[in-house]
Amino acid sequence: MTNKKEPKIEIKDLKFCHNGKVLLCVDYLRIDSPGITVIVGPNGAGKSLLLKLIQGIELPSAGQIRLNGLPISDKRQSQSMVLQTPILMRLSVYQNMSMCFERKNFFISASEKQKIIDILSRVGLGKKLSAPAKLLSGGEKQKLSLARSLISNPSILLVDEPTSTIDPNTTMLIEGLIKDQSKKGTKIIFVTHDINQAFRLASDAIMIYQGKIVEQENVISFFENPKSDFTKNYLAGKLLV
Amino acid sequence: MQFINETLSLAWGLILGFDSKVFEIVWLSLKVSLTSLILSCLFAIPLGIILGVYKFVGRNFVVLILNTLMGLPPVVVGLSVYLLLSRSGPMGWMNFLYTPYAMIIAQFILIFPIISSLTCQKVEELNSEYKDLFVSLRVKKTQQFLIFFLDSRFALLTIFLAGFGRAISEVGAVIIVGGNIDHVTRMMTTAIAMHTSQGDLSLAMALGIILLLIALTVNLLVFSLRLFVKRYGYD
Numbered sequence: 506m507t508n509k510k511e512p513k514i515e516i517k518d519l520k521f522c523h524n525g526k527v528l529l530c531v532d533y534l535r536i537d538s539p540g541i542t543v544i545v546g547p548n549g550a551g552k553s554l555l556l557k558l559i560q561g562i563e564l565p566s567a568g569q570i571r572l573n574g575l576p577i578s579d580k581r582q583s584q585s586m587v588l589q590t591p592i593l594m595r596l597s598v599y600q601n602m603s604m605c606f607e608r609k610n611f612f613i614s615a616s617e618k619q620k621i622i623d624i625l626s627r628v629g630l631g632k633k634l635s636a637p638a639k640l641l642s643g644g645e646k647q648k649l650s651l652a653r654s655l656i657s658n659p660s661i662l663l664v665d666e667p668t669s670t671i672d673p674n675t676t677m678l679i680e681g682l683i684k685d686q687s688k689k690g691t692k693i694i695f696v697t698h699d700i701n702q703a704f705r706l707a708s709d710a711i712m713i714y715q716g717k718i719v720e721q722e723n724v725i726s727f728f729e730n731p732k733s734d735f736t737k738n739y740l741a742g743k744l745l746v
Numbered sequence: 747m748q749f750i751n752e753t754l755s756l757a758w759g760l761i762l763g764f765d766s767k768v769f770e771i772v773w774l775s776l777k778v779s780l781t782s783l784i785l786s787c788l789f790a791i792p793l794g795i796i797l798g799v800y801k802f803v804g805r806n807f808v809v810l811i812l813n814t815l816m817g818l819p820p821v822v823v824g825l826s827v828y829l830l831l832s833r834s835g836p837m838g839w840m841n842f843l844y845t846p847y848a849m850i851i852a853q854f855i856l857i858f859p860i861i862s863s864l865t866c867q868k869v870e871e872l873n874s875e876y877k878d879l880f881v882s883l884r885v886k887k888t889q890q891f892l893i894f895f896l897d898s899r900f901a902l903l904t905i906f907l908a909g910f911g912r913a914i915s916e917v918g919a920v921i922i923v924g925g926n927i928d929h930v931t932r933m934m935t936t937a938i939a940m941h942t943s944q945g946d947l948s949l950a951m952a953l954g955i956i957l958l959l960i961a962l963t964v965n966l967l968v969f970s971l972r973l974f975v976k977r978y979g980y981d
Binding site: 557560561562582583584585586587588592594595596600604605607637638639640653654657663 | 875876878879881882883884885886889892893896897900978979980981
């Protein structure tokens, strides 16, 4: 573990409306525990929306989100996000990394170049540096997307269901990378609707249902002794909404 | 039919014999068209990227004007540039009228809206595609500009070739501001018009064939580029 100070996410009176309908309503949520916080819930519950609001991709209709006491738009924030569907540019694998990399000068230095190659090798794309990113397989695209988010060494990494469409082997590899990054001191917030994956990764968990936070507990309490009936039913596989 | 065959035969004779008069006209046409095209790209591509990325007051108006100017009649451009560059005009002191510079200015005005408008459309598409990516990775604006430029490089090359096609085949504006002066401002299109009216059909036909070959080469380049882009996943 590094000595990085644990980032604190604080959400107050958050509301997100679309076409007059409230899609997400969070009175208060505080995430300041170390490790991986997993957000679970059925499809359409508002998990991805919450992540997009924390990253600033969507803007709230009301309320505020603060990271370490600062607004999310503050330039000092160093969080990044892995999107559910990777968005890759019509460039090579290496260029997809280098173009999004916050470099010191216009041209990339030798050490920065080495850093990119190291991260790509870590995710298993070290031999595909010059391959067009659009021609990668689904799993490779997701690995590249993850590598691109890790390059800036963020203090918070938001991960939105990265393994929902990929095979079990790649899923395990991506989970391993995320656990490694967490051990390095990056706070991970991971969205999934897969209970088993949540159990494998989480140090604490949040349950969302119909745009509201139903439960927030550490992993043992969440899985062994859930407080809400909804969480109990969901974990038991009873809820099919 | 024999008349056409004779004309064609003489025309091919001029081309294959590297007739100095023919190739002097071709060389001037290429020089003027490429210069105006490069100058247009230098200004129109950054403008297209800015219009595609930023939403500012009056932006829609600028886009509307550029789209309208895409169909600008060349003779109107020729007339406007003529008025500007004529001795009594505001830019008359430059003495550009009836020189290749005047033709470059006229072609610049004709190509500029095409390049900037098509670049703007492409960048708008990319901006909506990459909006979430840029926020998710907090990519700086300067880097976003570079990404738009690199990502759309093949589309920009196609736009470049479209601009070249417009410039090289243009006749209305360059004949007004260039005056079709022998050895000075005689371009392929203006020479074809003049030699046809004079009955020197072999020379007009030779220039016509070269113009067609240039158009064919440009189209072949665009076609090959599209194939390459699809094949190597840059589509």
